[in-house]
Structures are given as structure tokens and as C-alpha cells.
Amino acid sequence: MDTVTELRNKYQSGEVTPSAVVTSVLKTIKEKDVDINAFLDVYDDAITEAKIADELYQKGEAADKPLLGIPVALKNNILIKGKKVTGASKILENYTAVYDATIVKKLKAAGAIIVGATNLDEFAMGGSTENSAFGPTKNPLDTKRVPGGSSGGSAAAVAMGAVPVAIGTDTGGSIRQPASYCGVVGFKPTYGAVSRYGLMAMGSSLDQAGPLTNTVADAELVHNVMAGLDNLDGTTITDDTYPSLPTKDKYTFGVPRNFLAEGVDSDVLETFEQHLADLKAAGHEIKEIDLPLFAKGLAAYYIVMPAEVSSNLARYDGIRYGLSEEGDDLLGVYENTRAEGFGKEVKRRILLGTHVLSSGYYDAYYGKAELARKKMREELATVFKEVDFIVTPTAPTPAFKIGENEDPLSMYAQDIFTVPVNLTGVPALSFPMGNVEREEKSLPVGVQYIGPHGGDARLFEIGKIIYDVRKKLD
Ligand code: GLN
Numbered sequence: 001m002d003t004v005t006e007l008r009n010k011y012q013s014g015e016v017t018p019s020a021v022v023t024s025v026l027k028t029i030k031e032k033d034v035d036i037n038a039f040l041d042v043y044d045d046a047i048t049e050a051k052i053a054d055e056l057y058q059k060g061e062a063a064d065k066p067l068l069g070i071p072v073a074l075k076n077n078i079l080i081k082g083k084k085v086t087g088a089s090k091i092l093e094n095y096t097a098v099y100d101a102t103i104v105k106k107l108k109a110a111g112a113i114i115v116g117a118t119n120l121d122e123f124a125m126g127g128s129t130e131n132s133a134f135g136p137t138k139n140p141l142d143t144k145r146v147p148g149g150s151s152g153g154s155a156a157a158v159a160m161g162a163v164p165v166a167i168g169t170d171t172g173g174s175i176r177q178p179a180s181y182c183g184v185v186g187f188k189p190t191y192g193a194v195s196r197y198g199l200m201a202m203g204s205s206l207d208q209a210g211p212l213t214n215t216v217a218d219a220e221l222v223h224n225v226m227a228g229l230d231n232l233d234g235t236t237i238t239d240d241t242y243p244s245l246p247t248k249d250k251y252t253f254g255v256p257r258n259f260l261a262e263g264v265d266s267d268v269l270e271t272f273e274q275h276l277a278d279l280k281a282a283g284h285e286i287k288e289i290d291l292p293l294f295a296k297g298l299a300a301y302y303i304v305m306p307a308e309v310s311s312n313l314a315r316y317d318g319i320r321y322g323l324s325e326e327g328d329d330l331l332g333v334y335e336n337t338r339a340e341g342f343g344k345e346v347k348r349r350i351l352l353g354t355h356v357l358s359s360g361y362y363d364a365y366y367g368k369a370e371l372a373r374k375k376m377r378e379e380l381a382t383v384f385k386e387v388d389f390i391v392t393p394t395a396p397t398p399a400f401k402i403g404e405n406e407d408p409l410s411m412y413a414q415d416i417f418t419v420p421v422n423l424t425g426v427p428a429l430s431f432p433m434g435n436v437e438r439e440e441k442s443l444p445v446g447v448q449y450i451g452p453h454g455g456d457a458r459l460f461e462i463g464k465i466i467y468d469v470r471k472k473l474d
Contacts, residue, residue, distance in 0.1 A: 004165060025071045079101045100198060145399040148178030180432075245451075268436060317333075396414065
């Protein structure tokens with residue numbers, strides 16, 4: 001599949017038209033997705049919009065629409081007016097969105113053509129897309145394996161060559177980890193850079209939407225379309241909220257080696273060391289850093305996140321949205337609806353979250369986790385005085401097999417490098433750093449560059465130099 005930039009150039013020169021591309025996208029999805037299950041919905045009416053884009057290109061009126069005619073898939077926890085948006089949950093199986101999320105409005109205004117909705121772990125809870133109420137998504141690079149999660153459908157949609165761009169959401173790694181497993185680029189913005197209005201909330205203090213693409217340049221383009229202050233989301237920031245960071249010729253990369261010691265597959269670690277050697281060879285500096293609190297991120301995340309989940313998911317009560325089961329009284333309606341509508345993982349997190357917020361436990365768990373989070377932010381601020389980026393593998397392993405991580409704790413361990421980023425609100429970019437072999441298949445593994453608050457543009461800058469350029473040479 002062409003990149004966004006390539007497609008746009010071809011549209012502009014008249015080599016192909018948006019309607020021809022969208023027609024072939026819909027065909028590819030229908031053919032390949034029988035096996036992969038990356039899509040929960042495909043929008044045939046996208047053709048009508050593509051024809052309008054054809055005309056705008058013909059008339060030379062494409063200049064102010066950076067994504068005109070570009071096919072985009074959206075994770076199905078992002079509201080699109082008039083479309084079914086389920087969060088991959090039975091509780092919203094027949095729910096139709098009544099408004100567009102802010103990012104959807106912006107994508108549409110930029111001329112993007114939304115061709116379908118992608119599969120996810122129910123309400124974005126999980127790391128494999130196995131928790132979808134509508135069946136798991138398979139990894140297009142090895143269909144015995146998961147694509148990662150929770151934005152597994154979005155990562156698979158790009159990896160199978162169906163679309164050049166898919167949007168995901170990232171609460172603890174759900175854009176970056178599937179990007180790593182599927183060999184694509186994934187970006188989690190600084191908290192507040194992108195509006196959350198119209199996203200199904202998981203952990204409101206952690207959630208951000210971002211792109212999954214084939215190149216860093218494409219991720220940058222799409223992110224810039226979606227970002228910006230939004231009156232409908234009071235946590236959104238402006239360009240000058242954080243000091244702007246000048247681009248440099250050579251950067252200093254901090255490596256938290258203490259943090260990498262445990263649980264990382266040895267060949268993933270070797271690939272990572274090779275990546276560091278390449279950075280050094282390119283003239284960048286590699287510096288050992290200590291991030292003792294980062295290692296506690298997982299523990300803090302699995303308290304803060306479920307606490308927010310338990311509160312956010314209280315709205316699915318059988319009265320306002322979606323599924324409603326009968327009961328003897330009002331409480332019975334709530335109980336029966338939630339027992340029937342939610343899957344196992346979602347229930348586990350609601351229980352956990354309710355527990356850590358309950359009287360007597362709040363201070364012991366939630367209060368402490370929030371304190372740890374504050375300390376982690378301070379730790380980061382100190383480290384970013386010395387280094388420009390922190391670099392880690394995106395995940396400790398390549399894509400695992402479907403069914404392999406049934407124990408929730410081993411699944412949670414996959415998030416070790418990604419969750420501290422959400423807890424502290426900084427931006428991070430994941431792109432492929434190499435391949436490792438499993439059962440005679442070559443599987444991609446990603447590297448994660450973490451920047452300070454507001455360092456989004458700089459991450460794109462370095463990502464383009466390190467990844468896009470290298471990819472072209474390959
Ligand atoms: N895998 C993590 C979790 O299960 C991340 C989820 C996310 O980012 N939405 O919570």
C-alpha cells in the first residue's frame with residue numbers, strides 16, 4: 001500500500017483517483033478480512049465521498065485538505081455519527097453514535113475517507129484483541145498469533161495492506177504495542193494534545209488517540225490533523241503549553257538498563273542493542289540512566305486505570321445506552337444488564353477499580369498509586385534535563401500466540417515499557433527496529449522513543465531520520 005504522501009502525489013498528478021483507491025481498499029478488506037477479522041464494519045458509502053474527492057482534485061481544490069481522498073480506518077471506540085460504535089462490547093452491540101468525535105470531525109474536514117471500523121479488546125482493555133466480544137483479530141504476519149492490543153484491528157488493518165492509516169487509542173500502550181507486533185509505526189501524543197471528546201473513555205487521565213501508519217511522516221501528518229485545543233475537552237492543550245524544543249543534529253538517548261534486565265526475550269534485547277549501536281554510529285550519544293520508579297509503573301497503572309474504568313463504565317447501566325436486560329427492580333436491571341453485557345476482563349477491572357476506590361482502601365491503594373505517579377513525573381523531569389529521549393523496546397516479546405497469555409498477569413506484563421508513558425503524560429513513538437524468529441517465522445519488534453511533554457514534533461523529526469530514511473534504503 002502506498003503511503004499517505006505517495007497517494008496524495010498520485011491524486012494530484014492524476015495518476016489515480018480517490019474513488020479507484022477506495023474501491024480497491026474495500027475489495028482488499030472484503031477478501032483478506034475473512035481470515036484476519038481486523039474490521040467490525042466496512043462502509044460501502046465511502047465510495048460516494050471518494051467521488052467528491054475526485055472532483056475536488058480535478059478542479060484543483062485540494063490544497064487546504066491534507067488528507068483528501070486518503071482511506072482511514074477507525075478503532076471502534078471512536079464515535080462516528082450514524083455508524084455503529086460498539087467498543088467491541090456486547091453491551092453496545094446495537095448502539096449507533098449520535099455525534100462525531102472531535103478527531104472524526106477534523107479527519108473529515110481534512111478530506112479523509114473513513115472506510116471502516118476496526119476491532120479491539122472490549123472497551124480497549126487488553127493487549128491482544130482477544131477480549132473482543134466479536135472474535136479475536138489475527139496477526140496478518142502470522143495468523144496463529146495475536147496482532148497485539150487493544151488497537152489490534154487498527155494495526156492489522158495497516159499491516160495487511162488494507163489502509164495506509166488507522167486510528168487507535170492508547171491508555172497504557174494500545175497503539176504502540178500492536179504497532180510493534182504488526183511491524184508498523186504507532187504514536188501516542190502528549191496527554192492533552194488530542195481531544196478525547198467522542199472517544200469511549202477507559203482511563204480519562206491516560207487516554208489519547210493517535211495514528212498507526214507505515215511511515216513516521218504519515219503519522220506526523222495525521223497527528224497534526226487531529227491535534228489541537230478543543231472546547232469540548234478541558235484537558236486539551238495548546239502549542240505553547242509546553243516549551244517548544246528545537247531540533248538538533250545529534251541527540252542524547254537515555255537507556256534505562258536496570259529496567260530492561262528482567263523479562264525481555266534475549267533476541268529482542270539483542271535487536272535493541274543493535275539499534276543502540278546504529279544510533280551511536282550515526283553520531284548520537286547513548287547514556288545510561290536510572291529510572292527506579294518507572295519499574296513500578298505497572299503496579300501503579302493497574303490501580304489507577306481500573307479505578308478510572310470502574311467510574312467511566314458506570315454509565316452502561318441498561319437505561320441510557322445499548323443492551324437492557326429485565327430485572328425485578330431497578331437494581332435488577334443494572335445487575336442483569338452488566339452481568340450479561342460485559343466480558344470477563346472488563347468485569348475483572350470494574351471489580352478491581354471499585355475495590356481500590358472503596359472507603360478504607362482508597363488511601364492504601366489509589367492514593368499511593370497517584371503519589372507514585374507524581375514521583376514518576378518528577379523522576380522523568382530530572383532525566384530529561386540530561387537526555388533528549390528515553391529509548392526502550394516497545395514490548396518485551398514479539399507477537400505471542402492466540403491463547404498463549406490466558407493468565408491476566410502475564411498479559412499485563414507486556415505493558416511494562418508502555419504504561420509509564422501514559423501515567424506521566426509524555427509522548428512516545430514506536431517503529432520497527434528489526435525482526436526475531438519464532439517457529440520459522442520472522443516477526444517484527446518495535447523500539448520506543450519517549451520524549452518530554454510537548455516533544456511530539458521532535459519525536460517525528462528523529463523518527464523520520466532513523467526509520468523512514470532507513471526504510472527507503474532497505
Ligand atoms: N494493555 C493495556 C491494558 O490492558 C493497555 C490498554 C490500552 O492502552 N487501552 O490496559
